[in-house]
Amino acid sequence: MVFTGLLTVTNEKGEIRICALVATKSHSQFELALKKMKASLDLFGHSQPRAFYTDNVVSDKPFLEASFPSLKDGVVPVEKYAHLEPFVLPADVVVAVKDTSAAIEDAVRTILDDFAADGTGNLVVGFDAEWNVNVSSDGRIIGRGQTAVIQIAYRKCVFIFQVSDDCV
Numbered sequence: 001m002v003f004t005g006l007l008t009v010t011n012e013k014g015e016i017r018i019c020a021l022v023a024t025k026s027h028s029q030f031e032l033a034l035k036k037m038k039a040s041l042d043l044f045g046h047s048q049p050r051a052f053y054t055d056n057v058v059s060d061k062p063f064l065e066a067s068f069p070s071l072k073d074g075v076v077p078v079e080k081y082a083h084l085e086p087f088v089l090p091a092d093v094v095v096a097v098k099d100t101s102a103a104i105e106d107a108v109r110t111i112l113d114d115f116a117a118d119g120t121g122n123l124v125v126g127f128d129a130e131w132n133v134n135v136s137s138d139g140r141i142i143g144r145g146q147t148a149v150i151q152i153a154y155r156k157c158v159f160i161f162q163v164s165d166d167c168v
Helices: 031-043 057-067 101-118
Strands: 005-010 016-022 094-098 126-135 141-154 157-162
Touching: 005 031, 016 031, 031 057, 094 101, 101 141, 101 157
Parallel strands: 094 157
Antiparallel strands: 005 016, 126 141, 141 157
16 A cells, blocks of 8 residues: 545635645654645635644644644644633533434423423523634634534523534
């Protein structure tokens, strides 16, 4: 066997920027391809990458940052905040992921039934939602997808509702 893998790098639109057969997983196998990609982006006036997704952050991070210094722009190293205690979710808080309409309805019904029984007329929840965005070549958000995930924190439970196939 001559090649053990295929390195593929895509942009935010899913277009392939690099497709290289590699003999090993060593960085040296695709360093030249990354240099050519950087030069191509410069040549045609495109911005350099601001984010990379990899399955091996520990060894790939320094290599990718050396290849693309743009990856460090605006990044605040964790060491700056090392004096802060890490947040730890209390042991009595339950995180429940719900990914079917029936499970989501049951969870919401639990909150509403509790609210009705409370009788005070007050309902306090934490609420957050996530969705995919479409980004232009210059980094501006030009559109957004459907809401994919909703998080509701109520009392000692955090419900995570996966409401769209976009989140899977």
